[in-house]
Amino acid sequence: MIPVSLVACPSYDPETVGTAAARAFDRAGGPDPAGRTVLLKPNLLNASDPDKAVTTHPEVLRAAIRLFRARGAARILVGESPGWQSAALVAGRTGTRAVAEEEGVEWADFSDTIIAEVPDGRVVKRFEVARAALEADLLVSLPKLKTHKLLFFTGASKNLFGIVPGLAKSRYHLRFPERREFGAMITDLVLAAKPAFALMDAVTGMEGPGPGNGTPRHLGWLLASRDCLALDWVAAGLIGYDPGDVPYLADARDRGLLVPGDIEVGDLDPDRERVPDFDRIRVPHDTDFFRARLPGFIHRLARNLTVDRPAFSDRRCVACAGCVKICPARALSFREGKRAPVVDYAACIRCYCCHEICPADAIKLVRRPW
Ligand code: SF4
Numbered sequence: 142m143i144p145v146s147l148v149a150c151p152s153y154d155p156e157t158v159g160t161a162a163a164r165a166f167d168r169a170g171g172p173d174p175a176g177r178t179v180l181l182k183p184n185l186l187n188a189s190d191p192d193k194a195v196t197t198h199p200e201v202l203r204a205a206i207r208l209f210r211a212r213g214a215a216r217i218l219v220g221e222s223p224g225w226q227s228a229a230l231v232a233g234r235t236g237t238r239a240v241a242e243e244e245g246v247e248w249a250d251f252s253d254t255i256i257a258e259v260p261d262g263r264v265v266k267r268f269e270v271a272r273a274a275l276e277a278d279l280l281v282s283l284p285k286l287k288t289h290k291l292l293f294f295t296g297a298s299k300n301l302f303g304i305v306p307g308l309a310k311s312r313y314h315l316r317f318p319e320r321r322e323f324g325a326m327i328t329d330l331v332l333a334a335k336p337a338f339a340l341m342d343a344v345t346g347m348e349g350p351g352p353g354n355g356t357p358r359h360l361g362w363l364l365a366s367r368d369c370l371a372l373d374w375v376a377a378g379l380i381g382y383d384p385g386d387v388p389y390l391a392d393a394r395d396r397g398l399l400v401p402g403d404i405e406v407g408d409l410d411p412d413r414e415r416v417p418d419f420d421r422i423r424v425p426h427d428t429d430f431f432r433a434r435l436p437g438f439i440h441r442l443a444r445n446l447t448v449d450r451p452a453f454s455d456r457r458c459v460a461c462a463g464c465v466k467i468c469p470a471r472a473l474s475f476r477e478g479k480r481a482p483v484v485d486y487a488a489c490i491r492c493y494c495c496h497e498i499c500p501a502d503a504i505k506l507v508r509r510p511w
């Protein structure tokens with residue numbers, strides 16, 4: 142059986158989180174960190190205040206630091222490579238740097254990279270990843286439970302995408318514009334990174350148009366497991382998804398890396414905790430239908446016509462240029478007389494990276510432009 146713990150954690154009060162994290166760790170049979178180097182990887186998508194629920198709450202990071210230290214870890218590091226903003230800026234705004242300093246742990250330099258080989262990878266055999274993450278004895282994912290426009294849900298496994306350095310992430314979006322292949326890439330990344338444990342911040346999750354511009358929703362849980370995929374399967378189910386609709390979970394199940402029937406959840410009952418009215422991303426099944434029946438270039442055309450596309454608000458845009466920098470298809474540019482970038486819809490691959498990182502909620506995903 143694969144234990145996944147689901148424990149009550151009603152608030153971010155440090156003592157409450159600390160007690161819940163220890164309970165979640167023990168129930169999940171967490172790894173022995175004695176004498177070992179532990180790399181904690183929170184989700185720090187962008188420079189947001191903790192109460193926006195975009196990033197892992199700093200009190201969950203603090204609880205994880207104390208938990209591994211109390212169990213004898215020799216060295217604890219914290220690391221993340223945000224998509225386009227500097228790690229220093231993001232760590233400061235999210236409260237992560239303050240907690241790391243208060244607790245006396247090091248910030249890992251994720252710009253120093255190494256190649257991780259994945260012989261069993263389905264779509265990727267080699268990843269360039271942060272050396273500190275790969276060489277740590279224990280890599281620990283500290284995700285935030287959120288919706289995700291491209292993958293419908295993001296948790297412990299997708300959080301590992303942050304060990305791929307900065308804008309290199311865009312290359313994978315360009316290479317795998319389809320959900321299914323992008324999901325397989327995430328599964329390959331889990332194989333490459335070999336995370337030892339995950340502790341999920343689901344005290345307050347994000348519903349609506351996540352992962353960057355949704356709405357905080359209080360859930361009151363921490364989840365933990367030695368298996369990131371199993372944890373995500375449980376968490377996606379708790380917010381009302383059929384977990385098999387999440388592309389990387391379906392891929393992992395189909396590859397035999399995840400056996401849902403082997404997952405054992407404690408100590409809360411997931412059937413009682415489920416939140417059926419959680420505002421989820423709609424799961425379209427029509428693109429799979431077209432994909433199976435149409436030649437590639439016609440399918441791409443049909444997909445671009447049928448899936449949501451980004452539309453920019455001149456009024457809300459603060460012209461930070463983040464979306465232009467991160468766009469893997471180079472589909473965005475500034476034009477005279479317009480504050481917000483202009484989209485070349487023929488080039489746009491509908492990866493939604495721009496929507497994910499926009500700090501001003503200036504990008505909506507719609508069938509037609511505003
Ligand atoms: S415009 Fe946005 S959705 Fe389109 S390719 Fe660029 S980042 Fe992706």
Ligand code: SF4
Nearest residue numbers: 458459461462464499
């Ligand atoms: S749309 Fe958003 S990300 Fe793009 S330039 Fe404007 S504020 Fe920045």
